[in-house]
Amino acid sequence: MDILQNFKLTFYNYIGNQLLKTKFSKLLSSFEGIYLGDSPETSEISIIDSQTFLESPYAYSEPFEATLIVVLKENAKDKDLILEKGGDFFLYEDSSESEISHRLEIIKEYFSYKYQAQLLQTIFHKAENSIVITDSCGVIKYANQYFISITGYRKEELIGATPVHIKSGLHDEAFYKNLWCDLKKGNGWSGIFVNKNKNGKLFYEEANITPIYNNVGKIISYLKIGRVVERERLLSNELNKEIKKAKDMIAYMLPIKYKDENLSLNSRLKAYNYLGGDFISFNKISSSKYILSLIDVMGHGASATMIGLKAISVFQTAIFYESMTKSISMVNDVILDINKDEYFITRYISGVFIEIDLEKKVINYISAGHPDFYVRDSSGLVSYSSNNMILGIAKSTSLRVNTIPIKDSKYIYVYSDGLIENGKNNLDSQIENLENIIFEAEKNKERFLKTILNKAIGDSEIDDDITMAILEFNYSL
Structure with missing residues (x-):
């Protein structure tokens, strides 16, 4: 189940046939979390019959995040063409209520994951903490802008490599051996890294590293959240504001x-x-x-x-x-x-x-x-x-x-x-x-x-x- 619940989807009904339009308006209105928009500007999704859509695809797809096409019987053979011209989701005009409900559930789930991914991406990108995700071998798969900035390396230099770039040489082999021993056992790790940026300047990073598991309990990644100690003190007031913004987002x-x-x-x-x-x-x-x-x-x-x-x-x-x-x-x-x-x-x-x-x-x-x-x-x-x-x-x-x-x-x-x-x-x-x-x-x-x-x-x-x-x-x- 998603944890992001507080969102709604608004459809704008462009269906040309009045009986068909009324049928789908009634069904959409009865579905939890789905609403009919008063105007295209306030709606995320257009619902349109295939014939009207094919006459002017751009007008019914471009202004919206997605398009739900009600395929008329005479256009059943044109499904590939509709897809090519911007159709995202499909229903048939004679679809049963259960089929329509199932399709709407799929659309809601799609947007739920989409909005959740956007929210997490925003938090990761804007965070005043370094956030790094590696694979199970320590190869960097994601690094947020904060981490990229403090290291001085380009994103392309970090992604696909291990953090060897930023090692200062001040930690001995036993330090990293103990760190990996804890992580591979499934334990988290917390401590201070003394690292260096691309210009050779040292920086101190307080960090927590947590294993990420797949559905069968196997470690597939590691998440590191860190902060540069001196930078945190200098920017404490700004950090409080950013944290407040992040907290407000949790209201959603x-x-x-x-x-x-x-x-x-x-x-x-x-x-x-x-x-x-x-x-x-x-x-x-x-x-x-x-x-x-x-x-x-x-x-x-x-x-x-x-x-x-x-x-x-x-x-x-x-x-x-x-x-x-x-x-x-x-x-x-x-x-x-x-x-x-x-x-x-x-x-x-x-x-x-x-x-x-x-x-x-x-x-x-x-x-x-x-x-x-x-x-x-x-x-x-x-x-x-x-x-x-x-x-x-x-x-x-x-x-x-x-x-x-x-x-x-x-x-x-x-x-x-x-x-x-x-x-x-x-x-x-x-x-x-x-x-x-x-x-x-x-x-x-x-x-x-x-x-x-x-x-x-x-x-x-x-x-x-x-x-x-x-x-x-x-x-x-």
């Missing part, structure tokens, strides 16, 4: 605003001025079952962010074929494995994982050392406390699952601890104040999360991320 990984006949979800993130580890995921895993989760990595910095991304990615993938308890256990095992390495800062994760089962009319939850979450029903606002230890401390043989009957529940509200630990008052006062704010926020559900954030924090400086979500029930069970 929040779940997309969701609504169906059963539930509505909205989420919000207020980022601290450092990279952190708050992440939310929301998945509909069957026709009657939904999963909402919020994890919070203890600590800040790139390691917290990477661990958070890893944890939420593992959970989002596992939840579609494993139980909630098994999926959380898999996350726990991943964090334990990371924490085994003495070279890395030990990180733990608190989290709340909520399963809505509409068939059984219950809410099942596992809260691993996380702040209370709230369920609003006719009796009032009911808080539910942690029922398990935080993740990453010990091997979990069993996780405790608590069950709440849905009954007349109106909504579920979850948040990270940054919301109640940023105030000047003690924690009990902060929690009591939060509950009062929640009741006040109910007056305008469209601004529910914004009201809570404004009332609880206002313009105060924060020293932690604040992430929250509201999951509303849209019908009476």
Whole structure:
């Protein structure tokens, strides 16, 4: 599963035949995450019948990121020509709804990976850290602009070669032998390199190297993230700005605003001025079952962010074929494995994982050392406390699952601890104040999360991320 969820695809419908146009407009509008654009300028994809497309291919393909061609029966033989003239995706005019849905899923997956790759490319290229990826033998396959600049070599001189270019000669053979011994065992490495640039000038690089595995557990690459120590000090203010920008980009990984006949979800993130580890995921895993989760990595910095991304990615993938308890256990095992390495800062994760089962009319939850979450029903606002230890401390043989009957529940509200630990008052006062704010926020559900954030924090400086979500029930069970 992708971790990048908060994007939508907008189609502009150019189909000439009115009945066909109406058919596809209706189908597109019913598909989650897909919208019909008001104009070509606000749309990423054009949908056009093959006959109209062939009359003027440029007009229907060039302004868009992709083109979906509805192939008419009379143009079935012209598919190669359509492809040659800029058609990207195809459907037939008599395609069934299931065939159309399958094709749209493929298009969404394509754009999801495309946008995720663009996001990572931007982060890698703009980062004020050196980022280098090598193959399993240490041959450089990728180097970002920061690394290229500090070495003084051209990209062409670095790619395809080992880092021998920048060795200063000040590290002995035992240094590199121990480094490779750790890496080949699957351990990470952390330390200081004394390197030299093309002009012979020495520079000190603080670096972390991490193995990258394929699907069968074999090491295929290594990722090195480093920083030039003196440069970091000189540019600390600028780095803070860049890190803040990177943190803002993580907001795009929040779940997309969701609504169906059963539930509505909205989420919000207020980022601290450092990279952190708050992440939310929301998945509909069957026709009657939904999963909402919020994890919070203890600590800040790139390691917290990477661990958070890893944890939420593992959970989002596992939840579609494993139980909630098994999926959380898999996350726990991943964090334990990371924490085994003495070279890395030990990180733990608190989290709340909520399963809505509409068939059984219950809410099942596992809260691993996380702040209370709230369920609003006719009796009032009911808080539910942690029922398990935080993740990453010990091997979990069993996780405790608590069950709440849905009954007349109106909504579920979850948040990270940054919301109640940023105030000047003690924690009990902060929690009591939060509950009062929640009741006040109910007056305008469209601004529910914004009201809570404004009332609880206002313009105060924060020293932690604040992430929250509201999951509303849209019908009476």
